[in-house]
Amino acid sequence: MRIGVFICHCGSNIGGTVDCAKVAEKAALFPDVVYATDPMYTCAEPGQATIESAIAEYRLDGIVVASCSPRMHEPTFRRTVERAGLNRYMLEMANIREHVSWIGKDVESNTNKAAELVAIAVAKLRGNTPLHSKSFEVNKRVLVIGGGVAGIQAALDCADGDIPVVLVEREATIGGKMAKLDKTFPTVDCSACIVGPKMVDVAQHPLIALYALSEVEEISGYVGNFTVKIRKRAPYVDWDKCTGCGACSVKCPSKKTPDAFNEFTGVTTAIKVAFPQAIPKKAVITAAHCRQMSRGKCGVCAKVCPTGAVNYDMEDVIVTEEVGSIVAATGYDLMDWTVYKEYGAGRYPDVITSLQYERLLSGSGPTCGHIRRPSDGREPRIIVFIQCVGSRDRSIGRPQCSGFCCMYTAKQAVLTKDHLPESQSYVFYMDIRAPGKMYDEFTRRAVEEYGVEYVRGRVSCVYPDGKGAYSVMGVDTLLGRPVEITADLIVLAVGIEGSRGAGELAEKLRISYDNCGFFMESHVKLKPVETNTIGVFLAGVCQGARDIPASVAQGSATAAKVLGLFARDRLENDPQIACVDMRRCVACGKCVRCCPFGAIEEVSVRDEQKAHVIETVCQGCGLCAATCPQGAVQLAHSTDNQILAEVNTLCRY
Amino acid sequence: MPVLEGKELRIVGFLCNWCSYGGADAAGVGRAVQPTDLRIIRVPCSGRVDPIFIVKALLNGADGVLVSGCHPRDCHYSAGNFYARRRLEVLKQFLPVLGIDEARFEYTWVGASEAQLWQHVVTTFTNRVHALGKAPRFDAVEPLLKIADMALTALRPLGTGKNAALPKLKEAIKAKLPELECVIGWQQGYDEARTVPLFARTPQDVDKFVWGPFNVNNPAVYLPTFRGKKVGIVVKGCDARSVVELLQENLISREDVILFAMPCEGTLDMARIGEKLGRYTTVDAVVCDEASITITADGKEHRFCMADFAQGKCYGCATPLAALSDVSFGAPVDVKPVSATPPELALLDSLSLPERMSFWRGQMGKCLRCYACRNACPMCVCRDYCVSDSRDPHWMSQLADEREKLFFQTVHAFHLAGRCTGCGECQRACPVGIPILALRQQIGRVIEQLFESYKAGTDPAAAPPLLTYMPQEKNIHERGWK
Amino acid sequence: MNDAIVITQRDTVFMKDVDAQSSQKVSACYQCGNCTAGCPASFVYDMQANQIMRGVQLGLKEAVLNCRSLWMCLSCSTCSLRCPNSIDVAAVMETLRHMARRQNRITVPNVEKFWHSFLDTVRVCGRTYEIGVMALYILRSLRVFTDLDLAPEVLKKNKLPFMPHVVQNGGAAAIGRIMRRYKERAEREGVRP
Amino acid sequence: MKTTVAYYPGCSAHGFSVDYEKSTQAVCGALGIRLNDIPDWNCCGSTPAHAVDTELSAALCVRNLDNAVKADANELLTPCPSCLSNLRHAAKRMEDPRFRARVDELLDNPAPAVFPEVISVMQGIARRFDANALAERVKKPLKPLRLATYYGCLMSRPAEIMDFGDPENPTLMESMLTACGAEVVDFPLKTVCCGASFGIPERAVTARLSGRILALAADMRADALVVACPLCQMNLDLRQKQAEHAADAIFAMPVLYFTQAMGLALGVPPGRLGIEKLRVNANGLIDKIEAAASGSTAPVEGSRP
């Protein structure tokens, strides 16, 4: 090999604390190095030209650039060597800026360290070989998981772009959390009225296949070619026949069924359509509360159904869909608020969550929009809102801000005054986070026009005062005094977490998720909708707290990503992937067992079982290479011999 | 390359490209001043870091090795670091048996944005390594030879298997023989005091079968070579564990093996027997009673009590009869398993870290690299493609160097991690008596402690612990960097 | 008193000392006030718990170590229990009190006098002895009328024995030795015993 | 392992909480739990010792633990939450070798390596008798009584040291009293501080804090408060007048030790429980129990003295 080494000064960024000329001088003595120099700015045009001309002049077939992090300029220099006629992978970089010049001032140590980093880059480069990508076809269909507002937007935008969409929703209706809200901030317009038409669009779009009451069971494959198994849970009603007329629900004798749609603030019937605007507008039986199904006696709904749609014997169905891309838009759930024992959360009936309060405010809710205390049905007079319950609380492992609580609390306080003009609301807050358009103005209106009392401080505890009300022990840190309020109703702004089962879904999608069940984006700033699994995108709160407009925007953003991905008919893989040396392979199956991507299969070669890497699925993590005992699986450009060469360069008596 | 004399120590870092390398970049961007010792090797994922790279570095002059990856659950490849966490924790707890201070190796998780954490990790680790000082050179320590204490008490009475149902076994084997390629068992070796494996293909062969404490070989080692053919095998309890482990790893298939199980009453430590017999020309007679065996050689009688001359593994054996079998003679003996440290490991436990290094240097000095240890191991799957003498990958030098020899043993031990059933054939096969079983035992002990008392070869359906993971590991308590 | 605080001149070492001695991270406090909200003694505090935490963050050593609240803390740990940042506020309070004592800043002498009365009884008898504590405390604080209203009740109920219980088997002497060693060490180290 | 129990009464057992001590002895006697005093025990140092110096506090505690070890005990029971807290804190802090060394300097001889587990008498009883076992032994159910439980602040806090269940809402005493037949109200202030040792130097603090607790108990129509701490009992009972004075209200709320309440249920004569030592007369409660036990209906209202 004929190697050229370029030690970048990066102006004084590197040159200031590293003797670059000396590093180049040392590098010239390294194995296979035939040329070494130290340009001022290697990434700049003249610097790149130096590389190109050196490749020609010295017939170089491998290049080491010692400069900034490869995470910064590896693509740049790959293009450079490619322009000069080399394979783009015949490049190695030594990071002598972020890892050397910027973290220490001692020139002697830095120079020596830089030279050693160059030495290991040279050692590694000597094991490089030209690599070439493979191309493969793309199945231009998309799966959207979750039919909340973000998923709806993503589905509609994709479908409008002529991409067939499979939309999977766990609940019986799409609409997500937004469908449960009474009003939206800061305009205080009706939530159901604005999401409703979009839900109808989904139902009517010819390119959208909607699976409600369904969950993703299994995902295999890779970008362009995913195979998804979807479990359609049995609604015990034949949806092809059901017209959503509601006759069943009227006659259902099991009227004490807990009402999940109303956040358990009320009861409902065992068979019902989730809510009047539900999409699909189809009835579902809650098996556990259905008398026919739990006790074998009743059958009223089957009798009254005009189309004979009720079928108690229905079973789950698994359907398989082939798609080329996946959008996860699974939203959120409230964290387990009962950990707040000091507020009697879950213990005292009049201490409720903000989402429950939303249902109490809603005209379609259990109280038909009249605010009544759950304990005794009385109209509350003093209402206390407590912010940050399960947010910004490290003691229970929830350090993050849930983002939208400040705003909906202001909205709820305003609505409370609208509903109950005699009432007085108090909001205990730590900071008011209102960075959206017209948001801060809205909170000011709550205070100035609606007389909502904002008290700056947390609440230590809530307890029943023995007289039917509750003592709220708080603090006003602005005054530096504890405060105490006797309240009728306490609304907790409960923090959010990734929706139930998000972790399992993440593992099926092979994407990462954080401690709160939120999916991890590929780059927090620059790739906010991409994930580490190519072809899987994120929309809405499943990625982290955000409000409705942001969720909608992100839904559209994922659609743009999907459309961009599908603009090409074929995709190319990264060739830095694993490869099996068939001769060494003894088919012990260890690599197959632990590959996180299912990228290794066993194939029969001349009657012998051998491992084989599916090139388009392999992501190049190298776990197989670390697992194979005889070293039959090697990861291109991170082979055992290359890493050993690096180790041996450094560690030698 | 030599380190900067007096200034730096040799510290090697393996950083995953996505998180920790990014974190180190972020620390640089933030001008977070750090000690200069660390040399970073960029790898795609912490899962790529085979623990033996680390051993290689530590045996060849590294004073410290640091591996850093994405936080668990935040792996760019979704699960690489989960595997890494298991493997690296096993390595960390394994290192002391070699005489290497485990503080010289650390693994951690640093995210791409955690510049401060990275600075803290590097500073803390570098300071820690400096506090430990330069790592001792393996080939510079004085050899030390120590002998394991073999005065042990068995969990159950050991015997000679005198009353075993050998005729019945032979009958049963003869009945099955027509459908089998062969049946593997034991026959007499070059004299009456040795047995060797027998591959019975005919009823006449079956008559050569013997049963008793001389049946030391583990016949399971031959099974994978018959892959695809149906064979029978006579097993002691310990041999059956190897069979189960082979089944666990799909290296053989259940329908291809017929197991004939006999309750084992213990096997003899032929090394110690040989020592006592000394140089002799002829064995005149071997006579056994229930608890002892008398060998008459060149007219001289030697009596060996099973309780005193059994193999080390027999003393702690709680499964004398195979747990898995097709044809079984005898009832399982009710022995309560007791977790006792095996003698070889107990010896190492009793030594200080420097003594352990000296010990291995002394022991490996005898090694001729004949690889009898490897080839006698039933779990060695690589067979003809062992990394010991391959050039791609080129893990080992051919130099007759104790360091390379110990390195091979470490590689073998690591390839057996979570798979070794402790049959001890490696050590028994060693012609120069190197107690290499201790390395496997240490790994076995670590695995047992980390993974819910996992014992290899006890459950055909269990996943070997290093080939699986849990998102939340119960017993791996990662060290904070406070 | 209400002069602006020149925060650039604050005592930056102070927070580090407090952190180190209490094993807490005071900088984690974001002033939600929950410690104050739950504090049963807040009404007698001159500086609320959250303000003390803020004072430590700002390095207002004088204000913090001289405040009355340190001496009025009941050590009930409610603040620690409720802190969303898992700061053991009670431990910080105790640390500050120890610091204040070591520097002879005894803002509420009665409380300290009570402690000393208590410990003196223990030193002599090995155990406490209420009348003794009371008597010593009255002597020290010159508060003759403290709890005098209770005396008839207590005596009537025969709840306060007049004779001290002295620990048998030389236990009292052993306690005396512990106390002496403690005192000697404190003097050696130059802190208020 | 065989459990050998040692008992640490705490100084107040021979002082103002002699009734707690009496009833503890009586209840344990009735249940067959032997309480052997730690030989030569000394004061744990209470609040003043740790308020002054944690090492001093630990030294005083460790001497007791050491004596318990010498008496071969591996479990140590104490009725007093303050003593419990100090002993447990000391044991925990001694895990730090530097702290241990400093404490050893103060002691006559170095502390033992392992200490017995220190638990409250309440836990000690609960470990041996679950609710069913306790209910079986009840002779006179506390059925007619509506009781409010009060633990104080030390028993359950800090949770990681005290290991007394949910620090916000401990329920051990409730389950025991329910087993004794009583109606137990869910008393929200059960772990709120009563004013602790400030009764002497700053009595206003105590009066106000105790007042709030007593007022809520009265509002919740409790017949009595049941406590487990000598200091709480003193503040709520002995100082109830001071609290009433500060609150300008009349509470007349009997404050029993839980051992006294249990003793009554187990049929121990009131005299052996020190009921007469309570400042707020509790005879009305005894009358109610007796009445219920003898089958006659006792007057429900206005039975309080």
Place this chain on the structure above:
Amino acid sequence: MNAIRFLPSDGLPALLSCLVKTGRRILAPVEKPAVKSSVVFEPWSEGKPLTLQKATVPAKEAVLPQCETLLSYRQTKNADTAALNLDDTPNAQPTVVFGARPCDACGYAVLDRPFLQGPFVDPYYRARREQLVVFTTTCGSGCATCFCHWLGGGPSSPEGSDVLMTEIEGGLVLQSVTDKGAELLNSMPPAAKLADGAPVFRQAEEARKKAWASLLPAPDIKSARQAIAGIFSDANFWQEQTDRCLSCGACTYFCPTCYCFNITDEGDGYEGGQGGRRLRSWDNCMSSQFTREASGHNPRTDKALRMRNRVSHKYSFYPENWGAASCSGCGRCVCNCPVYLDIRAIVLAAIKHAGDK
């Protein structure tokens, strides 16, 4: 020239230190304590204990080390020139192997033929062999795994030795059997504690006779060469004989007559890098890699074929070329084999099998 000396039992260290003073490296058997103890040859130095037991590992390394550097090289570069420094000096020093057994010594004779007497002389081997003096301890008895007398050797066979040492009461009788041996014995100073051995030589002869008498009768294996060659293609025979073989290298690595080697180049060859070296290390014909070709093709994939090669080499090919077996009958391949695979049994079976045919 002949020298016979007597060395009293306590005189060993004195003799050895005199030998050291001649500038020679003394390789002497040392016992390595272990649960399974072993005896290996190690350089002797003052004060080091030694044993005269038969060693577990023969002293082959004196002429053919487990691994030797044939040559080392370093490429040096500066701005304009490049140079290669190469060093292929054989690594040899004058050596005395002290306490070998006749079978070990016979091994040297077996190795000498291909390395020194063929068309190509191996300079590395020669350098060491020429400077080697072998002091052999005659055996006091036979042994269950020993069969030197089947091959023309015996407990006091002198082939390959320079001095024979026989244990008698009170010490050792040293008898030179070559001029090299006699010269060295004669050059020993009085400090070596050597006395005239002629008066006690008789006792030595008696001891040797006694040893011979303890041997079991040897079968006639003269026909082995033809027999083995004759059944070369009888796959079943070799298969049955090798069923239990594990394909490890214990038999070859512990053999005093095996000389197959492998050559490996290691390092990067650069001055600034790791340098380069060409290594010669023992190879093992029982391993499948022994014959694996660069293409991946392997003519001997099966262990039966490899065993056939080993037995044939020792008893057929080598005798064909050199007129003697390349086996000294030391039995180490039998007793060190993890499955006690017995070459004697194979040879006898081959003779019988050929006869049956």
